[in-house]
Amino acid sequence: MFPYDGNGFTHLSFISPFLLCSGSFLCVCVCVCVCVTVNKHKPWIETTYRGLITENTDVVLLDPPLVALDKDAPVPYAGKKKVSFTSICAFRVHGPSAPFEAVVLNRTSGEGLLRARGPIDCERQREYTFNIQAYDCGAEAGGAGVKRSHKAVVHVQVGDVNEFSPVFTSSEYAGSVREGRVYDSILQVQAADQDCSPQYSQICNYQITTENTPFAIDRNGNIRNTESLSFDAQPHYEISVTAFDCGQKRAACSATVHIHVKPVCKPGWQGWNKRVDYEPGMGSKQLFPKMHLETCEGAVSSVRVTVELQTGHNGKGCDRQSYSEKSLQKLCGKL
Structure with missing residues (x-):
């Protein structure tokens, strides 16, 4: 069993003192140290995030900000490229209906950004709930042995834009x-x-x-x-x-x-005129074609109507009891 230092390294060392060999030669044993990387810790993120995105934009403002941390110690430089499983290589969004994606802004600090994959419409859906997870870069340069964080819950509300008129x-x-x-x-x-x-x-x-x-x-x-x-x-x-x-x-x-x-309501007969013009030979004629009874929304128990007609002639019209038939016809316009 090789000793483990608690920071992601296993050390294997061989140390030998100087030996005085026969003759005038000095024999030296070389110290050998072998370091084996161990990706022990998972990335850490918050358990809950709350976000706000304005419709027709793509950036989600999260509270707290999206940052992933990893306690593993960094791996030294390999050539010009530094490979570290303390680095955060990816964020993943879990949720079939979540139109969002998360990207890494800084692998070393673990900062990330949540953004929309397409247009967000508040009138279609006002809020979203889904999960997000962080992934480190693994223990090897190829990304083998990747560890991932727990799944955090993200609640995103869509901010409205005054698009529509009343x-x-x-x-x-x-x-x-x-x-x-x-x-x-x-x-x-x-x-x-x-x-x-x-x-x-x-x-x-x-x-x-x-x-x-x-x-x-x-x-x-x-x-x-x-x-x-x-x-x-x-x-x-x-x-x-x-x-x-x-x-x-x-x-x-x-x-x-x-x-x-x-107009002010007055109960009684309306729409009639006291004067009716009639010319000889006109035949039958309605006396009051537009007359109606205005009740002012009151109840009517019975209606009784009496109509009296008087002629405008000086002789007060055709008095049928005082004239002969020929005289009546002449007086009333028949002759």
């Missing part, structure tokens, strides 16, 4: 108000954003872009009138509304809002 759920909205009233909310418009983070996917503000309108909108998209409206003054309003996400990115297309002003 989009309204509808291009047009409609609402109505009664004249003379001020409403807390007439209608609500809504917009959505496809970005993955709360900062960029949430809608933080709505704005009416049409100037000089008696309307206001809050951060939730509720539209209200700031003053009472008149049906006679303006029965219809058309306004444009835009939206902003929490990154202050504006909607590419505005929404159009139609607000109709309804």
Whole structure:
């Protein structure tokens, strides 16, 4: 059994004192030292890493940094090339769905870098969990006897970029108000954003872009009138509304809002005229084609209608009880 020094070397030494030989010659035994390398220790890395990568970039910022250590002593220079199994030759990422790779930046210090193999999209996947492992360079120049560290767990979150603009759920909205009233909310418009983070996917503000309108909108998209409206003054309003996400990115297309002003409701018959023009020979004619009963959303138990017609003639029309048939025909336009 050869003695082991605990630093990766086994020493074999032969030492002999000077001997005085016969005659005038001095015989000397040469000391021989043989060193055999032993790759005893595994590389060491942290047990857990947390990383952040911004989508559409490739470098992962890790905490703590990716560094592998090895306690084995270095092997001396072999020609111009130094071979050391204290050096870290590789990092390996384990995980079938992990789109990342790790590279060694400095073999001596064991520093590494974690990067994406391709584009990272936060909207597709917001976080990844996988394992990483460090490998030393082995005990021989060819890399034989490589030792590897334990598998560390890596959690990577994808940082969002404000790529998308808010989009309204509808291009047009409609609402109505009664004249003379001020409403807390007439209608609500809504917009959505496809970005993955709360900062960029949430809608933080709505704005009416049409100037000089008696309307206001809050951060939730509720539209209200700031003053009472008149049906006679303006029965219809058309306004444009835009939206902003929490990154202050504006909607590419505005929404159009139609607000109709309804007159004050008065129960009764509406849509009829007291005057009906009729010319002889016209035949039958509807008296009130547009007449309707306005109930103002009240319940109706029964309806009774009485219609009286009077002619505008000075003689108050065709009094059929006072004229002969020929006179009636002449008076009523038949002759």
